[in-house]
Amino acid sequence: EAQVTQNPRYLITVTGKKLTVTCSQNMNHEYMSWYRQDPGLGLRQIYYSMNVEVTDKGDVPEGYKVSRKEKRNFPLILESPSPNQTSLYFCASSDTFTGGTDYGYTFGSGTRLTVV
Amino acid sequence: ILNVEQSPQSLHVQEGDSTNFTCSFPSSNFYALHWYRWETAKSPEALFVMTLNGDEKKKGRISATLNTKEGYSYLYIKGSQPEDSATYLCAFRNSGNTPLVFGKGTRLSVIA
Numbered sequence: 672e673a674q675v676t677q678n679p680r681y682l683i684t685v686t687g688k689k690l691t692v693t694c695s696q697n698m699n700h701e702y703m704s705w706y707r708q709d710p711g712l713g714l715r716q717i718y719y720s721m722n723v724e725v726t727d728k729g730d731v732p733e734g735y736k737v738s739r740k741e742k743r744n745f746p747l748i749l750e751s752p753s754p755n756q757t758s759l760y761f762c763a764s765s766d767t768f769t770g771g772t773d774y775g776y777t778f779g780s781g782t783r784l785t786v787v
Numbered sequence: 788i789l790n791v792e793q794s795p796q797s798l799h800v801q802e803g804d805s806t807n808f809t810c811s812f813p814s815s816n817f818y819a820l821h822w823y824r825w826e827t828a829k830s831p832e833a834l835f836v837m838t839l840n841g842d843e844k845k846k847g848r849i850s851a852t853l854n855t856k857e858g859y860s861y862l863y864i865k866g867s868q869p870e871d872s873a874t875y876l877c878a879f880r881n882s883g884n885t886p887l888v889f890g891k892g893t894r895l896s897v898i899a
Contacts, residue, residue, distance in 0.1 A: 704886060713891035714831075714876070721884075729886065761830060773819035773880065775833025776887070 673698045677762050677779035684752055684786055692747045692782045694762030701767045703745040704729070704776070705737065707758040714761065720745055721767070752786040759783050789813055791879045793890035800867050801898055807863045808893040810877030814858030818883055822851055822862055823876040825892065831876055834862075867897040 675696045684690055696703065704719040706729075716729030720739040734756055736748040745764075749756060760783075763776040792811040800806050812820065819838045823831040835844040840855040848865045864871055874894045878887040 706889075711891070714878075714889040716886055716888075719886050773821075773836050773838055775821055775823075775836050776831075778830035778832070780830050 673777065675762055675764050675777050675779040677760075677782050679782060680780060682782060682784050684784070686753055686786055687751050690749050690752060690784075692749075692760060692762075692784070694745045694747065694779055695743050696745075696764040696777070697743065698764065698777065699742065700764035700777070701742065703739065703762065703764045705735070705745070705747045706761045706763065707731065708761065708781075709758050717747065717760075752784075754786050757784060757786050789879060789881060789888045791877060791888050791890040793875075793877055793893050795893060796891070797894040797896070799896045799898060802867060802869060804867050804897075805863065805865045806867055806895070807861050808875065808895075810860045810862070810879075810890055812858050812860075812877075812879040813881065814856060816881040817855040817858075818880045818885075819887075820853055820855075820860050820880075821878040821887060822860070823878065825874040825876055827873070834875075862893075864895070867895075869897045869899050871895060872897045 678693045701722045705717040706714040715731045717735050718737040720726045762779040765776045766774040794809050821836050822834040825831040835851045837853040842853040844851050850863045853860045874892040876892045878889045880887050
């Protein structure tokens with residue numbers, strides 16, 4: 672089944688304790704992205720990657736890191752989480768969208784992170 | 788930062804009613820407009836990807852239109868059912884090498 676797999680679904684952690692949220696897709700998509708969803712703010716992009724070893728900042732990158740060492744995986748790293756990073760996180764992937772074509776995103780099931 | 792506006796923020800309709808909502812985006816430099824359906828406790832699912840001015844797309848009782856010159860798209864739901872209750876997101880891209888920018892969504896509640 673074509674899917675984007677995020678883990679964990681739920682995570683409660685303490686301020687300053689490094690954590691990684693994993694994201695993996697099995698559709699050979701080149702484009703992957705991380706979003707956070709906060710009440711009243713909509714989906715805001717954290718980082719995105721157009722291909723392996725290519726990553727770019729989105730609208731709210733502060734406090735996050737990503738890596739794209741292989742096509743299928745795009746982990747989100749919080750080196751020193753703070754309470755303002757408590758949020759619902761989504762990973763998404765798609766085929767590349769150049770040359771006049773465009774594709775819908777496939778989203779992961781979400782990770783609800785609480786930092787206390 | 789590009790501004791993508793959706794209206795209304797929320798909407799309550801009776802089962803069987805038809806409804807529509809709006810997505811507004813910058814009318815200069817258009818590449819694509821997406822609609823997603825997001826049910827509570829699930830992940831957003833793509834409904835339509837629209838790339839041409841005047842595009843009309845349909846999936847069952849749901850359809851969408853696109854006007855790139857004036858910068859808006861409408862999503863229509865005919866004969867709303869309780870299972871249509873969800874948040875409907877639109878997202879806009881202004882070129883082939885920039886990511887999607889999402890609106891805040893329209894939350895639809897269909898009352899049986």
